[in-house]
Amino acid sequence: MKISLILLATALCTSVFSQIETFTRSELVSFNDYKVLAQEVKAAREGRLVNLGTFNQFAAEPNTVILDTRSDSMYNAKHIKGAIHLDLSDFNQANLRRLIPDRTTRILIYCNNNFMQDIQLSMEDMYFPSKMSRDFDRSDLYIPDSLIPTEVFEIKDIQNTRSRSGYRAEPIEEVRTTPESRQYTLALNIPTFINLYGYGYTNVYELGELVNTSDPNLLFEGTAVPETENMLKQQLTALNPPSTESAKQPLIPSLLVNFEDYSELMAEVEPYREAHLVSLDRFNEMSKENTIILDFRSKAQYDAKHVKGAINLDFTEFTQERLNELIPDPETKILIYCNNNFVTDFEDLTMDYNLQSKAMTYPKPNLKKYQRTLALNIPAYINLYGYGFKNVYELGELVLVADERVEFEGTAVAK
Template sequence: MRQSIILLAATACATATPAVAQDAPENPLIDYPGFAELTLEVAPFREGRRIPLAQFLAKAQEEGAIILDTRSAAAFAAGHMAGAINLPFSDFTDDKLRKVLGEDTSRPILIYCNNNFSDNAAPVVSKRAPLALNIPTFINLYGYGYTNIWELADVVATGDIDWVAAP
Protein backbone atom coordinates (compact mmCIF):
# COMPACT_ATOMS: atom_id res chain seq x y z
CA MET A 1 0.00 0.00 0.00
CA ARG A 2 2.78 2.41 0.93
CA GLN A 3 4.52 1.71 -2.42
CA SER A 4 1.28 2.46 -4.26
CA ILE A 5 0.94 5.82 -2.50
CA ILE A 6 4.57 6.70 -3.24
CA LEU A 7 4.16 5.66 -6.90
CA LEU A 8 0.96 7.68 -7.18
CA ALA A 9 2.62 10.74 -5.60
CA ALA A 10 5.68 10.43 -7.86
CA THR A 11 3.45 10.15 -10.93
CA ALA A 12 1.45 13.20 -9.88
CA CYS A 13 4.63 15.22 -9.34
CA ALA A 14 6.13 14.14 -12.66
CA THR A 15 3.04 15.10 -14.65
CA ALA A 16 2.11 18.26 -12.78
CA THR A 17 2.38 21.59 -14.56
CA PRO A 18 4.63 24.02 -12.68
CA ALA A 19 2.73 26.57 -10.60
CA VAL A 20 4.22 29.45 -12.58
CA ALA A 21 2.81 28.09 -15.84
CA GLN A 22 -0.61 27.51 -14.28
CA ASP A 23 -0.74 31.08 -13.03
CA ALA A 24 0.62 32.72 -16.17
CA PRO A 25 -1.84 35.21 -17.66
CA GLU A 26 -3.14 34.80 -21.19
CA ASN A 27 -1.41 36.99 -23.75
CA PRO A 28 -3.55 37.51 -26.86
CA LEU A 29 -0.49 38.84 -28.71
CA ILE A 30 1.37 35.50 -28.47
CA ASP A 31 -0.19 32.47 -30.14
CA TYR A 32 2.00 29.38 -29.82
CA PRO A 33 -0.72 26.97 -31.04
CA GLY A 34 -1.23 29.25 -34.06
CA PHE A 35 2.49 29.21 -34.77
CA ALA A 36 2.62 25.42 -34.47
CA GLU A 37 -0.34 25.14 -36.87
CA LEU A 38 1.29 27.57 -39.33
CA THR A 39 4.53 25.56 -39.16
CA LEU A 40 2.67 22.38 -40.14
CA GLU A 41 0.87 24.19 -42.95
CA VAL A 42 4.09 25.67 -44.34
CA ALA A 43 6.20 22.47 -44.19
CA PRO A 44 5.08 20.84 -47.48
CA PHE A 45 5.04 24.20 -49.31
CA ARG A 46 8.57 24.98 -48.12
CA GLU A 47 9.87 21.60 -49.18
CA GLY A 48 8.88 22.36 -52.78
CA ARG A 49 10.59 25.77 -52.60
CA ARG A 50 14.10 24.63 -51.61
CA ILE A 51 16.28 24.98 -54.71
CA PRO A 52 19.91 24.36 -55.71
CA LEU A 53 22.34 27.24 -56.08
CA ALA A 54 22.20 27.45 -59.90
CA GLN A 55 18.41 27.75 -59.82
CA PHE A 56 18.59 30.19 -56.89
CA LEU A 57 20.95 32.48 -58.80
CA ALA A 58 18.84 32.25 -61.98
CA LYS A 59 15.67 33.06 -60.04
CA ALA A 60 17.45 36.05 -58.49
CA GLN A 61 17.64 37.52 -62.00
CA GLU A 62 13.84 37.42 -62.48
CA GLU A 63 11.90 40.66 -62.66
CA GLY A 64 11.32 42.07 -59.17
CA ALA A 65 13.25 39.29 -57.38
CA ILE A 66 14.86 40.09 -54.04
CA ILE A 67 17.58 38.17 -52.23
CA LEU A 68 16.69 38.71 -48.58
CA ASP A 69 19.32 38.27 -45.88
CA THR A 70 17.68 38.19 -42.46
CA ARG A 71 20.82 37.91 -40.37
CA SER A 72 21.77 40.76 -38.06
CA ALA A 73 22.81 44.07 -39.61
CA ALA A 74 26.36 43.49 -38.27
CA ALA A 75 26.63 40.03 -39.86
CA PHE A 76 25.25 41.40 -43.13
CA ALA A 77 27.76 44.27 -43.09
CA ALA A 78 30.59 41.79 -42.48
CA GLY A 79 29.64 39.83 -45.60
CA HIS A 80 26.69 38.76 -47.71
CA MET A 81 25.62 37.43 -51.10
CA ALA A 82 26.03 40.03 -53.82
CA GLY A 83 22.74 41.79 -54.52
CA ALA A 84 21.17 40.83 -51.19
CA ILE A 85 19.25 43.30 -49.06
CA ASN A 86 19.05 43.10 -45.29
CA LEU A 87 16.09 43.04 -42.96
CA PRO A 88 17.02 41.33 -39.69
CA PHE A 89 14.54 38.63 -38.75
CA SER A 90 13.94 40.27 -35.37
CA ASP A 91 12.68 43.38 -37.20
CA PHE A 92 9.88 41.63 -39.13
CA THR A 93 6.57 43.48 -38.91
CA ASP A 94 3.91 44.08 -41.55
CA ASP A 95 5.13 47.65 -42.04
CA LYS A 96 8.85 46.90 -42.23
CA LEU A 97 8.35 43.97 -44.60
CA ARG A 98 6.23 46.12 -46.92
CA LYS A 99 8.77 48.95 -46.73
CA VAL A 100 11.72 46.68 -47.60
CA LEU A 101 10.02 44.16 -49.91
CA GLY A 102 7.34 46.37 -51.41
CA GLU A 103 3.59 45.94 -51.67
CA ASP A 104 3.70 43.00 -54.10
CA THR A 105 3.54 39.92 -51.85
CA SER A 106 3.85 37.68 -54.91
CA ARG A 107 7.28 38.95 -55.99
CA PRO A 108 10.08 36.36 -55.83
CA ILE A 109 11.88 36.44 -52.47
CA LEU A 110 15.00 34.32 -52.16
CA ILE A 111 16.40 33.50 -48.73
CA TYR A 112 19.59 31.99 -47.35
CA CYS A 113 21.26 31.78 -43.95
CA ASN A 114 24.50 30.87 -42.20
CA ASN A 115 23.78 27.17 -42.62
CA ASN A 116 23.97 27.45 -46.41
CA PHE A 117 27.71 28.02 -46.11
CA SER A 118 30.38 25.47 -45.33
CA ASP A 119 32.82 28.11 -44.04
CA ASN A 120 31.55 27.99 -40.43
CA ALA A 121 33.44 31.21 -39.75
CA ALA A 122 32.30 34.78 -39.21
CA PRO A 123 30.09 36.17 -40.61
CA VAL A 124 28.42 32.83 -41.43
CA VAL A 125 28.97 30.69 -38.34
CA SER A 126 26.71 27.63 -38.51
CA LYS A 127 23.75 27.38 -36.18
CA ARG A 128 22.26 24.18 -34.82
CA ALA A 129 20.42 22.61 -37.76
CA PRO A 130 16.91 22.74 -36.22
CA LEU A 131 17.49 26.43 -35.46
CA ALA A 132 18.78 27.50 -38.87
CA LEU A 133 17.45 30.96 -39.71
CA ASN A 134 15.96 29.78 -43.03
CA ILE A 135 13.23 27.91 -41.16
CA PRO A 136 11.67 30.74 -39.12
CA THR A 137 12.31 33.20 -41.96
CA PHE A 138 10.34 31.06 -44.40
CA ILE A 139 7.53 30.46 -41.89
CA ASN A 140 7.27 34.15 -41.06
CA LEU A 141 7.33 35.39 -44.63
CA TYR A 142 4.57 32.92 -45.46
CA GLY A 143 2.64 33.96 -42.34
CA TYR A 144 2.91 37.61 -43.38
CA GLY A 145 1.35 36.73 -46.72
CA TYR A 146 4.32 36.29 -49.06
CA THR A 147 3.64 33.50 -51.54
CA ASN A 148 6.69 33.38 -53.79
CA ILE A 149 9.48 32.41 -51.39
CA TRP A 150 12.50 30.39 -52.53
CA GLU A 151 15.14 28.97 -50.21
CA LEU A 152 18.71 28.07 -51.06
CA ALA A 153 19.03 24.33 -50.42
CA ASP A 154 22.75 23.85 -51.11
CA VAL A 155 25.71 24.20 -48.81
CA VAL A 156 28.49 26.18 -50.53
CA ALA A 157 31.63 28.07 -49.60
CA THR A 158 31.43 31.86 -49.70
CA GLY A 159 34.41 31.74 -52.07
CA ASP A 160 32.33 29.80 -54.60
CA ILE A 161 29.75 32.56 -55.07
CA ASP A 162 29.69 36.30 -55.64
CA TRP A 163 30.23 37.31 -51.98
CA VAL A 164 30.51 40.88 -50.74
CA ALA A 165 32.98 40.95 -47.86
CA ALA A 166 33.62 43.78 -45.47
CA PRO A 167 36.62 45.96 -46.39
Protein backbone atom coordinates in the same frame (compact mmCIF):
# COMPACT_ATOMS: atom_id res chain seq x y z
CA MET B 1 -5.03 4.17 -79.71
CA LYS B 2 -4.32 2.83 -76.22
CA ILE B 3 -0.58 2.80 -76.95
CA SER B 4 -0.75 6.41 -78.17
CA LEU B 5 -2.49 7.52 -74.97
CA ILE B 6 0.10 5.72 -72.85
CA LEU B 7 2.93 7.37 -74.79
CA LEU B 8 1.25 10.78 -74.43
CA ALA B 9 0.79 10.31 -70.68
CA THR B 10 4.39 9.21 -70.34
CA ALA B 11 5.58 12.26 -72.25
CA LEU B 12 3.51 14.59 -70.09
CA CYS B 13 4.80 13.01 -66.88
CA THR B 14 8.35 13.22 -68.15
CA SER B 15 7.84 16.90 -68.97
CA VAL B 16 6.42 17.68 -65.52
CA PHE B 17 9.06 15.81 -63.57
CA SER B 18 11.85 17.26 -65.68
CA GLN B 19 10.90 20.66 -64.21
CA ILE B 20 11.40 19.41 -60.65
CA GLU B 21 14.98 20.14 -59.74
CA THR B 22 17.04 17.46 -58.07
CA PHE B 23 20.11 18.32 -56.02
CA THR B 24 21.88 17.17 -52.90
CA ARG B 25 20.26 18.82 -49.90
CA SER B 26 22.06 20.40 -46.98
CA GLU B 27 21.39 18.49 -43.78
CA LEU B 28 22.38 21.58 -41.81
CA VAL B 29 18.94 22.98 -42.61
CA SER B 30 16.31 20.47 -41.52
CA PHE B 31 12.66 21.42 -41.17
CA ASN B 32 11.89 18.08 -39.57
CA ASP B 33 14.52 18.61 -36.86
CA TYR B 34 13.09 22.05 -36.15
CA LYS B 35 9.53 20.70 -36.04
CA VAL B 36 10.45 17.89 -33.62
CA LEU B 37 12.33 20.36 -31.42
CA ALA B 38 9.39 22.78 -31.48
CA GLN B 39 7.00 20.08 -30.26
CA GLU B 40 9.42 19.19 -27.47
CA VAL B 41 9.62 22.86 -26.49
CA LYS B 42 5.85 23.30 -26.66
CA ALA B 43 5.37 20.79 -23.83
CA ALA B 44 8.25 22.17 -21.74
CA ARG B 45 7.22 25.81 -22.23
CA GLU B 46 3.70 25.33 -20.84
CA GLY B 47 4.93 25.35 -17.25
CA ARG B 48 7.39 28.18 -17.78
CA LEU B 49 5.11 31.08 -18.66
CA VAL B 50 5.15 33.59 -15.80
CA ASN B 51 3.36 36.78 -14.86
CA LEU B 52 5.17 40.07 -14.31
CA GLY B 53 5.33 39.57 -10.55
CA THR B 54 7.14 36.23 -10.91
CA PHE B 55 9.32 37.63 -13.71
CA ASN B 56 10.53 40.44 -11.43
CA GLN B 57 10.96 38.07 -8.49
CA PHE B 58 13.13 35.71 -10.55
CA ALA B 59 15.13 38.61 -12.01
CA ALA B 60 16.24 39.61 -8.50
CA GLU B 61 17.52 36.12 -7.67
CA PRO B 62 21.07 34.78 -8.25
CA ASN B 63 22.11 32.88 -11.38
CA THR B 64 19.41 34.61 -13.44
CA VAL B 65 19.61 36.81 -16.53
CA ILE B 66 17.03 38.71 -18.55
CA LEU B 67 17.80 38.08 -22.22
CA ASP B 68 16.62 40.47 -24.94
CA THR B 69 16.86 38.81 -28.38
CA ARG B 70 15.57 41.67 -30.52
CA SER B 71 17.79 43.61 -32.94
CA ASP B 72 20.61 45.89 -31.76
CA SER B 73 18.65 49.02 -32.67
CA MET B 74 15.52 47.92 -30.79
CA TYR B 75 17.53 46.89 -27.73
CA ASN B 76 19.51 50.14 -27.69
CA ALA B 77 16.33 52.21 -27.95
CA LYS B 78 14.38 50.49 -25.17
CA HIS B 79 14.69 47.31 -23.15
CA ILE B 80 13.73 46.00 -19.73
CA LYS B 81 16.15 47.40 -17.19
CA GLY B 82 19.09 45.07 -16.58
CA ALA B 83 18.53 42.90 -19.66
CA ILE B 84 21.53 41.57 -21.56
CA HIS B 85 21.40 41.26 -25.32
CA LEU B 86 22.02 38.83 -28.16
CA ASP B 87 20.13 39.24 -31.42
CA LEU B 88 18.33 35.98 -32.23
CA SER B 89 19.82 36.26 -35.72
CA ASP B 90 23.26 35.92 -34.09
CA PHE B 91 22.40 32.81 -32.09
CA ASN B 92 24.95 30.03 -32.34
CA GLN B 93 26.60 27.78 -29.81
CA ALA B 94 29.74 29.93 -29.52
CA ASN B 95 27.93 33.26 -29.06
CA LEU B 96 25.57 31.85 -26.46
CA ARG B 97 28.39 30.21 -24.51
CA ARG B 98 30.31 33.49 -24.44
CA LEU B 99 27.29 35.39 -23.16
CA ILE B 100 25.90 32.73 -20.81
CA PRO B 101 28.69 30.21 -20.00
CA ASP B 102 26.59 28.22 -17.52
CA ARG B 103 23.74 26.41 -19.25
CA THR B 104 21.93 25.98 -15.94
CA THR B 105 21.48 29.75 -15.65
CA ARG B 106 17.85 30.78 -15.37
CA ILE B 107 17.02 32.84 -18.47
CA LEU B 108 14.04 35.20 -18.59
CA ILE B 109 12.81 36.19 -22.05
CA TYR B 110 10.31 38.68 -23.47
CA CYS B 111 9.53 40.37 -26.79
CA ASN B 112 7.51 43.29 -28.20
CA ASN B 113 4.35 41.18 -28.18
CA ASN B 114 4.37 41.27 -24.37
CA PHE B 115 3.70 45.00 -24.21
CA MET B 116 0.93 47.47 -24.91
CA GLN B 117 0.85 51.19 -24.34
CA ASP B 118 -2.25 53.06 -23.25
CA ILE B 119 -1.70 56.05 -20.98
CA GLN B 120 1.54 57.75 -20.03
CA LEU B 121 2.45 58.37 -16.42
CA SER B 122 2.20 61.98 -15.37
CA MET B 123 2.73 63.87 -12.14
CA GLU B 124 -1.04 63.84 -11.67
CA ASP B 125 -1.10 60.05 -12.04
CA MET B 126 1.73 59.74 -9.55
CA TYR B 127 0.13 61.83 -6.82
CA PHE B 128 -3.40 60.62 -7.48
CA PRO B 129 -2.84 56.90 -8.20
CA SER B 130 -6.53 56.13 -7.78
CA LYS B 131 -7.07 57.81 -11.16
CA MET B 132 -5.05 55.05 -12.76
CA SER B 133 -7.69 52.56 -11.69
CA ARG B 134 -10.23 54.14 -14.00
CA ASP B 135 -11.72 52.16 -16.85
CA PHE B 136 -10.76 53.14 -20.35
CA ASP B 137 -12.30 52.25 -23.66
CA ARG B 138 -10.67 51.04 -26.85
CA SER B 139 -9.88 54.58 -28.01
CA ASP B 140 -7.42 54.86 -25.11
CA LEU B 141 -5.58 51.70 -26.11
CA TYR B 142 -2.63 51.79 -28.47
CA ILE B 143 -1.29 48.58 -29.97
CA PRO B 144 0.74 48.84 -33.21
CA ASP B 145 -1.05 47.40 -36.24
CA SER B 146 2.02 45.28 -36.90
CA LEU B 147 1.46 43.48 -33.61
CA ILE B 148 -2.28 42.95 -33.63
CA PRO B 149 -4.10 42.78 -36.98
CA THR B 150 -7.70 43.94 -36.52
CA GLU B 151 -8.84 41.14 -38.83
CA VAL B 152 -7.73 38.60 -36.25
CA PHE B 153 -8.33 40.09 -32.84
CA GLU B 154 -10.76 42.57 -31.45
CA ILE B 155 -9.97 44.16 -28.12
CA LYS B 156 -13.06 44.44 -25.94
CA ASP B 157 -13.84 45.27 -22.34
CA ILE B 158 -10.27 46.05 -21.36
CA GLN B 159 -9.92 47.59 -17.94
CA ASN B 160 -6.79 49.12 -16.52
CA THR B 161 -7.43 47.53 -13.14
CA ARG B 162 -5.36 48.13 -10.07
CA SER B 163 -4.02 44.80 -8.87
CA ARG B 164 -1.44 43.68 -6.37
CA SER B 165 1.16 43.40 -9.10
CA GLY B 166 0.38 46.77 -10.69
CA TYR B 167 -1.68 47.49 -13.77
CA ARG B 168 -2.72 44.86 -16.24
CA ALA B 169 -5.15 44.51 -19.09
CA GLU B 170 -7.96 42.05 -18.50
CA PRO B 171 -9.81 40.41 -20.02
CA ILE B 172 -9.03 40.27 -23.75
CA GLU B 173 -11.68 38.63 -25.88
CA GLU B 174 -10.28 36.88 -28.93
CA VAL B 175 -12.32 37.01 -32.11
CA ARG B 176 -11.22 34.59 -34.83
CA THR B 177 -11.91 35.17 -38.48
CA THR B 178 -12.74 32.67 -41.19
CA PRO B 179 -9.98 30.27 -42.34
CA GLU B 180 -9.71 32.19 -45.62
CA SER B 181 -8.54 35.31 -43.79
CA ARG B 182 -6.50 33.45 -41.17
CA GLN B 183 -3.50 35.34 -39.85
CA TYR B 184 -0.96 34.40 -37.24
CA THR B 185 0.62 35.94 -34.16
CA LEU B 186 4.31 35.78 -34.97
CA ALA B 187 5.98 36.58 -31.66
CA LEU B 188 9.77 36.48 -31.32
CA ASN B 189 9.46 34.69 -27.96
CA ILE B 190 8.60 31.41 -29.67
CA PRO B 191 11.64 30.93 -31.96
CA THR B 192 13.79 32.34 -29.14
CA PHE B 193 12.55 29.67 -26.71
CA ILE B 194 12.98 26.96 -29.37
CA ASN B 195 16.55 27.98 -30.18
CA LEU B 196 17.64 28.37 -26.55
CA TYR B 197 16.23 24.95 -25.75
CA GLY B 198 17.88 23.42 -28.80
CA TYR B 199 21.27 24.82 -27.79
CA GLY B 200 20.95 23.22 -24.36
CA TYR B 201 19.61 26.19 -22.36
CA THR B 202 16.52 24.57 -20.89
CA ASN B 203 16.11 26.69 -17.73
CA VAL B 204 14.09 29.31 -19.62
CA TYR B 205 11.09 31.27 -18.35
CA GLU B 206 8.98 33.48 -20.60
CA LEU B 207 6.98 36.55 -19.68
CA GLY B 208 3.54 35.26 -20.57
CA GLU B 209 1.40 38.35 -20.07
CA LEU B 210 0.37 41.33 -22.16
CA VAL B 211 1.65 44.10 -19.90
CA ASN B 212 0.90 47.80 -19.84
CA THR B 213 4.15 49.72 -20.45
CA SER B 214 2.96 52.22 -17.83
CA ASP B 215 3.00 49.53 -15.14
CA PRO B 216 5.16 50.99 -12.34
CA ASN B 217 6.64 47.53 -11.71
CA LEU B 218 8.08 47.47 -15.23
CA LEU B 219 11.22 49.58 -15.67
CA PHE B 220 12.86 50.24 -19.03
CA GLU B 221 16.16 51.77 -20.09
CA GLY B 222 17.63 52.88 -23.42
CA THR B 223 18.06 55.92 -25.62
CA ALA B 224 14.30 56.27 -26.21
CA VAL B 225 13.36 56.12 -22.51
CA PRO B 226 12.76 59.55 -20.91
CA GLU B 227 14.92 60.16 -17.85
CA THR B 228 11.85 60.89 -15.73
CA GLU B 229 9.94 57.72 -16.65
CA ASN B 230 11.55 55.32 -14.19
CA MET B 231 11.73 58.01 -11.51
CA LEU B 232 7.96 58.51 -11.70
CA LYS B 233 7.33 54.76 -11.68
CA GLN B 234 9.60 54.22 -8.69
CA GLN B 235 7.93 57.03 -6.74
CA LEU B 236 4.52 55.62 -7.57
CA THR B 237 5.62 52.17 -6.43
CA ALA B 238 6.91 53.68 -3.18
CA LEU B 239 3.48 55.19 -2.59
CA ASN B 240 1.75 51.91 -3.46
CA PRO B 241 4.18 49.03 -2.77
CA PRO B 242 3.32 45.82 -4.66
CA SER B 243 2.21 42.92 -2.52
CA THR B 244 4.54 39.98 -1.98
CA GLU B 245 1.63 37.89 -3.26
CA SER B 246 1.84 39.42 -6.75
CA ALA B 247 3.82 36.48 -8.12
CA LYS B 248 1.01 34.12 -7.10
CA GLN B 249 -1.65 35.84 -9.14
CA PRO B 250 -3.07 33.79 -12.02
CA LEU B 251 -1.42 34.35 -15.38
CA ILE B 252 -3.44 36.27 -17.95
CA PRO B 253 -1.77 35.03 -21.15
CA SER B 254 -0.98 37.38 -24.00
CA LEU B 255 -2.96 36.43 -27.09
CA LEU B 256 -0.18 38.01 -29.14
CA VAL B 257 2.11 35.07 -28.27
CA ASN B 258 0.44 31.85 -29.36
CA PHE B 259 2.32 28.57 -29.75
CA GLU B 260 -0.75 26.83 -31.18
CA ASP B 261 -0.79 29.36 -34.02
CA TYR B 262 2.89 28.75 -34.63
CA SER B 263 2.43 24.96 -34.71
CA GLU B 264 -0.44 25.26 -37.19
CA LEU B 265 1.61 27.56 -39.36
CA MET B 266 4.60 25.19 -39.31
CA ALA B 267 2.40 22.32 -40.48
CA GLU B 268 1.09 24.43 -43.36
CA VAL B 269 4.53 25.73 -44.36
CA GLU B 270 6.41 22.40 -44.32
CA PRO B 271 5.09 20.86 -47.58
CA TYR B 272 4.92 24.26 -49.28
CA ARG B 273 8.57 25.04 -48.50
CA GLU B 274 9.63 21.58 -49.69
CA ALA B 275 8.55 22.52 -53.21
CA HIS B 276 10.42 25.83 -53.04
CA LEU B 277 13.96 24.63 -52.27
CA VAL B 278 16.41 25.38 -55.07
CA SER B 279 19.99 24.61 -56.00
CA LEU B 280 22.65 27.29 -56.16
CA ASP B 281 22.51 27.30 -59.95
CA ARG B 282 18.75 27.83 -59.93
CA PHE B 283 19.12 30.45 -57.17
CA ASN B 284 21.53 32.39 -59.38
CA GLU B 285 19.24 32.11 -62.41
CA MET B 286 16.24 33.38 -60.45
CA SER B 287 18.24 36.28 -59.00
CA LYS B 288 18.49 37.74 -62.52
CA GLU B 289 14.70 37.90 -62.80
CA ASN B 290 12.35 40.37 -61.11
CA THR B 291 13.43 39.03 -57.73
CA ILE B 292 14.61 40.16 -54.30
CA ILE B 293 17.38 38.39 -52.39
CA LEU B 294 16.50 38.87 -48.73
CA ASP B 295 19.18 38.58 -46.05
CA PHE B 296 17.51 38.44 -42.62
CA ARG B 297 20.63 38.04 -40.50
CA SER B 298 21.69 40.80 -38.10
CA LYS B 299 22.84 44.10 -39.58
CA ALA B 300 26.38 43.43 -38.34
CA GLN B 301 26.53 40.12 -40.21
CA TYR B 302 24.96 41.63 -43.31
CA ASP B 303 27.32 44.62 -43.36
CA ALA B 304 30.33 42.34 -43.03
CA LYS B 305 29.40 39.86 -45.75
CA HIS B 306 26.32 39.02 -47.79
CA VAL B 307 25.38 37.61 -51.17
CA LYS B 308 25.84 40.36 -53.73
CA GLY B 309 22.66 42.33 -54.36
CA ALA B 310 20.84 41.16 -51.23
CA ILE B 311 18.77 43.58 -49.16
CA ASN B 312 18.55 43.30 -45.38
CA LEU B 313 15.84 43.16 -42.74
CA ASP B 314 16.85 41.56 -39.45
CA PHE B 315 14.58 38.58 -38.72
CA THR B 316 13.88 40.01 -35.27
CA GLU B 317 12.34 43.09 -36.91
CA PHE B 318 9.89 41.14 -39.08
CA THR B 319 6.46 42.71 -38.73
CA GLN B 320 3.69 43.15 -41.27
CA GLU B 321 4.43 46.86 -41.41
CA ARG B 322 8.20 46.55 -41.92
CA LEU B 323 7.88 43.82 -44.54
CA ASN B 324 5.24 45.78 -46.45
CA GLU B 325 7.53 48.82 -46.48
CA LEU B 326 10.46 46.78 -47.80
CA ILE B 327 8.48 44.57 -50.20
CA PRO B 328 5.21 46.35 -51.11
CA ASP B 329 4.01 43.59 -53.44
CA PRO B 330 3.44 40.30 -51.55
CA GLU B 331 3.66 38.43 -54.87
CA THR B 332 7.31 39.47 -55.29
CA LYS B 333 9.63 36.50 -55.75
CA ILE B 334 11.93 36.35 -52.72
CA LEU B 335 15.16 34.34 -52.50
CA ILE B 336 16.49 33.51 -49.04
CA TYR B 337 19.63 31.98 -47.53
CA CYS B 338 21.40 31.89 -44.16
CA ASN B 339 24.80 31.04 -42.65
CA ASN B 340 23.94 27.33 -42.66
CA ASN B 341 24.09 27.37 -46.46
CA PHE B 342 27.81 28.15 -46.49
CA VAL B 343 30.98 26.52 -45.14
CA THR B 344 34.65 27.36 -45.59
CA ASP B 345 35.84 23.76 -45.75
CA PHE B 346 33.79 20.62 -46.20
CA GLU B 347 36.43 18.67 -44.30
CA ASP B 348 35.23 20.51 -41.20
CA LEU B 349 31.95 18.65 -41.65
CA THR B 350 33.67 15.35 -42.55
CA MET B 351 31.81 15.32 -45.84
CA ASP B 352 32.89 14.09 -49.24
CA TYR B 353 32.83 16.75 -51.91
CA ASN B 354 33.25 16.23 -55.62
CA LEU B 355 34.58 19.53 -56.95
CA GLN B 356 33.87 18.65 -60.55
CA SER B 357 30.25 17.61 -60.22
CA LYS B 358 29.52 19.91 -57.24
CA ALA B 359 27.83 16.87 -55.69
CA MET B 360 28.00 16.19 -51.97
CA THR B 361 27.26 13.13 -49.90
CA TYR B 362 26.30 13.34 -46.24
CA PRO B 363 26.96 10.17 -44.24
CA LYS B 364 24.61 10.67 -41.29
CA PRO B 365 27.04 9.31 -38.65
CA ASN B 366 29.45 12.11 -39.58
CA LEU B 367 26.98 14.85 -38.64
CA LYS B 368 26.71 14.03 -34.94
CA LYS B 369 27.87 17.48 -33.90
CA TYR B 370 24.94 18.96 -35.83
CA GLN B 371 22.19 17.03 -34.05
CA ARG B 372 20.24 20.26 -33.62
CA THR B 373 20.14 22.09 -36.93
CA LEU B 374 18.98 25.55 -35.89
CA ALA B 375 19.13 27.29 -39.24
CA LEU B 376 17.63 30.78 -39.46
CA ASN B 377 16.12 29.91 -42.86
CA ILE B 378 13.36 27.89 -41.21
CA PRO B 379 11.78 30.43 -38.81
CA ALA B 380 12.31 33.11 -41.47
CA TYR B 381 10.39 31.07 -44.06
CA ILE B 382 7.64 30.39 -41.52
CA ASN B 383 7.25 34.08 -40.68
CA LEU B 384 7.39 35.30 -44.29
CA TYR B 385 4.65 32.83 -45.17
CA GLY B 386 2.62 33.84 -42.12
CA TYR B 387 2.82 37.49 -43.12
CA GLY B 388 1.49 36.66 -46.59
CA PHE B 389 4.76 36.49 -48.56
CA LYS B 390 4.46 33.05 -50.14
CA ASN B 391 6.48 33.42 -53.33
CA VAL B 392 9.63 32.48 -51.43
CA TYR B 393 12.43 30.23 -52.68
CA GLU B 394 15.13 28.98 -50.36
CA LEU B 395 18.69 28.01 -51.22
CA GLY B 396 18.70 24.32 -50.36
CA GLU B 397 22.35 23.43 -50.93
CA LEU B 398 25.39 23.56 -48.69
CA VAL B 399 27.95 25.59 -50.62
CA LEU B 400 31.64 26.33 -50.26
CA VAL B 401 32.29 30.01 -49.56
CA ALA B 402 35.05 29.77 -52.17
CA ASP B 403 32.66 28.44 -54.81
CA GLU B 404 33.16 30.62 -57.87
CA ARG B 405 29.41 30.62 -58.52
CA VAL B 406 28.80 32.76 -55.41
CA GLU B 407 29.70 36.44 -55.26
CA PHE B 408 29.76 38.23 -51.90
CA GLU B 409 30.06 41.86 -50.90
CA GLY B 410 30.55 43.70 -47.60
CA THR B 411 33.22 45.22 -45.38
CA ALA B 412 34.85 41.83 -44.70
CA VAL B 413 35.06 40.85 -48.37
CA ALA B 414 38.48 41.30 -49.95
CA LYS B 415 38.32 43.59 -52.98
